[in-house]
Amino acid sequence: MKVTENKIYNPEAECMDRAALRELQDRRLVETVNRVYNNVPLYRERMQAAGVKPEDIKGVDDLHLLPFTNKTDLRDEFPFGLLAAPKSEIVRIQGSSGTTGKPIVAGYTRNDVDVWTEMVARSLTAAGAGKDDIIQVTYGYGLFTGGLGAHQGASQVGAMVIPMSSGNTQRQLMMMHDLGATMLCCTPSYAIYLGESLKELGYDPKEFRLKSGCFGAEPWTEEMRKKLEGLFDINAYNIYGLTEIGGPGVAFECCAKNGMHINEDHVIAEIVDPETGEPLPYGESGELVFTTITKTGMPMIRYRTHDICVLDDSPCPCGRTHLRMGRITGRTDDMLIIRGVNVFPGQIESVLLRIPGVAPHYQLIVDRVNSTDRLEVQVELTDEMFSDTVADVEKLQHTITEQIKSVVGIAAKVKLVPPKAIPRSEGKSKRIIDNRDLTK
Amino acid sequence: MYIKQISVYLENDTGSLRALTKTLAEKHIDMLALSIADTTNFGIARLVVRSADIEPAVAALREQGFVAKTTAVVGIAVANVPGGLDGALAAIESKGLPIEYMYSLNAVSGSNALMVLRLTAPDEQTDVATLLADSGITLVAQEDVDKL
Numbered sequence: 288m289k290v291t292e293n294k295i296y297n298p299e300a301e302c303m304d305r306a307a308l309r310e311l312q313d314r315r316l317v318e319t320v321n322r323v324y325n326n327v328p329l330y331r332e333r334m335q336a337a338g339v340k341p342e343d344i345k346g347v348d349d350l351h352l353l354p355f356t357n358k359t360d361l362r363d364e365f366p367f368g369l370l371a372a373p374k375s376e377i378v379r380i381q382g383s384s385g386t387t388g389k390p391i392v393a394g395y396t397r398n399d400v401d402v403w404t405e406m407v408a409r410s411l412t413a414a415g416a417g418k419d420d421i422i423q424v425t426y427g428y429g430l431f432t433g434g435l436g437a438h439q440g441a442s443q444v445g446a447m448v449i450p451m452s453s454g455n456t457q458r459q460l461m462m463m464h465d466l467g468a469t470m471l472c473c474t475p476s477y478a479i480y481l482g483e484s485l486k487e488l489g490y491d492p493k494e495f496r497l498k499s500g501c502f503g504a505e506p507w508t509e510e511m512r513k514k515l516e517g518l519f520d521i522n523a524y525n526i527y528g529l530t531e532i533g534g535p536g537v538a539f540e541c542c543a544k545n546g547m548h549i550n551e552d553h554v555i556a557e558i559v560d561p562e563t564g565e566p567l568p569y570g571e572s573g574e575l576v577f578t579t580i581t582k583t584g585m586p587m588i589r590y591r592t593h594d595i596c597v598l599d600d601s602p603c604p605c606g607r608t609h610l611r612m613g614r615i616t617g618r619t620d621d622m623l624i625i626r627g628v629n630v631f632p633g634q635i636e637s638v639l640l641r642i643p644g645v646a647p648h649y650q651l652i653v654d655r656v657n658s659t660d661r662l663e664v665q666v667e668l669t670d671e672m673f674s675d676t677v678a679d680v681e682k683l684q685h686t687i688t689e690q691i692k693s694v695v696g697i698a699a700k701v702k703l704v705p706p707k708a709i710p711r712s713e714g715k716s717k718r719i720i721d722n723r724d725l726t727k
Numbered sequence: 728m729y730i731k732q733i734s735v736y737l738e739n740d741t742g743s744l745r746a747l748t749k750t751l752a753e754k755h756i757d758m759l760a761l762s763i764a765d766t767t768n769f770g771i772a773r774l775v776v777r778s779a780d781i782e783p784a785v786a787a788l789r790e791q792g793f794v795a796k797t798t799a800v801v802g803i804a805v806a807n808v809p810g811g812l813d814g815a816l817a818a819i820e821s822k823g824l825p826i827e828y829m830y831s832l833n834a835v836s837g838s839n840a841l842m843v844l845r846l847t848a849p850d851e852q853t854d855v856a857t858l859l860a861d862s863g864i865t866l867v868a869q870e871d872v873d874k875l
Contacts, residue, residue, distance in 0.1 A: 675734035
């Protein structure tokens with residue numbers, strides 16, 4: 288395996304003394320709280336209801352006084368209700384899956400795009416990126432933050448960017464090979480798929496110049512890291528982010544490969560008890576909560592990610608002083624991440640409810656076959672939907688598949704099952720059978 | 728002038744066809760015809776039973792968790808000689824009626840073979856059996872099937 292040089296994009300910020308960092312966070316938090324209180328009705332109403340005035344928040348120690356923000360708030364305030372800046376200052380919209388059929392969107396000011404770009408630049412630099420690198424971006428470009436996020440960060444470090452976007456394995460490998468890409472940005476499962484396809488397509492792994500990659504947008508395991516590193520002879524680094532907080536780069540792995548540094552000069556991370564919302568000490572597993580302290584377009588106050596992980600404040604050999612978050616070990620809600628796409632069962636339900644004659648009895652079965660996620664949606668067939676001709680049944684199946692693809696953004700295998708084949712009233716969790724083992 | 732066919736959705740799983748035959752066997756239902764359309768994802772079993780058995784068969788199948796429904800299909804009697812079916816299909820073709828599917832009943836009526844056809848009517852108002860009335864084809868109704 289090639290050795291990654293320990294490079295730091297912004298040492299002043301990333302290696303800042305923790306006391307100074309705290310002061311910076313205090314100041315930026317106060318600014319952000321005032322900004323949202325004065326500009327966003329929802330935040331003002333919530334704070335008033337909780338009896339909290341902006342002047343009560345003097346720093347990070349007072350953070351726990353502030354009410355939480357949820358994904359449902361982004362849905363309810365869709366599209367611009369949470370903007371803390373005039374619409375004329377917004378230069379970008381990015382989006383992500385909502386819990387129902389509608390996506391959620393986030394507005395970015397010029398400042399926010401710059402902040403996000405800086406976070407990705409730090410992430411890529413930690414993975415060894417510099418101006419001599421050729422970075423292939425295989426995340427999808429569009430509303431999804433992966434493609435544009437990685438692109439901006441790669442441009443920021445002065446690398447040569449190959450904006451491939453997702454899909455078309457043959458072309459990905461051809462460009463990677465012919466242009467001599469040195470770094471790859473994509474989901475870990477697709478990276479493994481590329482690695483496995485390489486030999487089948489007649490390439491010799493030695494002909495590739497790849498040295499490392501930043502892989503994220505879905506949870507992955509140490510086992511997958513080993514496999515990926517072996518397939519391409521590279522260093523594989525984890526990168527974390529979410530649209531609500533900015534996008535990929537909120538946290539990233541350094542050469543120590545032992546947790547992801549959170550960009551604490553831009554966000555404040557907390558771990559809370561998912562049930563009570565009480566903050567938990569570092570080292571305890573709980574729900575990750577973020578407060579943005581430099582975003583101006585759509586700042587987020589105590590945003591509940593529903594991701595479960597542990598925060599680690601022990602010193603890191605790389606020299607960065609920022610906290611590290613461990614791998615995501617689970618979710619507190621029913622969101623699934625399939626091939627890097629966030630999927631909520633509610634989205635599938637909304638699709639089924641719109642198709643005449645279809646009963647919203649369904650079950651999602653997720654498997655990981657050859658490192659690639661497979662989603663099967665089982666839908667109960669009713670006498671009304673059923674027809675004696677193959678063409679009609681296939682048309683129904685096709686309609687459901689297409690609608691899911693259009694709303695959720697991924698291809699699922701639709702299987703029609705007899706009525707009552709899916710267990711009833713055993714709680715929401717029965718809607719999902721996730722056979723992937725993401726704990727190793 | 729129709730035959731009432733029972734259509735049943737079958738999952739592509741081992742034992743799903745057996746579950747169907749077992750259900751019918753337990754109710755002592757005699758199948759006069761059985762045809763299965765198979766695709767890579769699912770199958771559709773189509774069967775013909777005597778009038779008295781239709782409701783009990785559908786009820787028993789639904790009871791066992793099957794999706795089942797009845798469909799009106801056309802029955803025809805064709806001379807049980809080489810070219811017999813061809814003559815009938817030529818007549819259907821001359822009427823411009825597409826054939827969705829076809830299968831044979833496992834019984835003969837005198838010197839005739841009996842076939843079941845699902846024909847696509849040109850529009851919802853058109854009655855396929857009426858359209859075939861002057862075609863020279865011998866139509867077979869559910870009452871005829873009951874006597875088999």
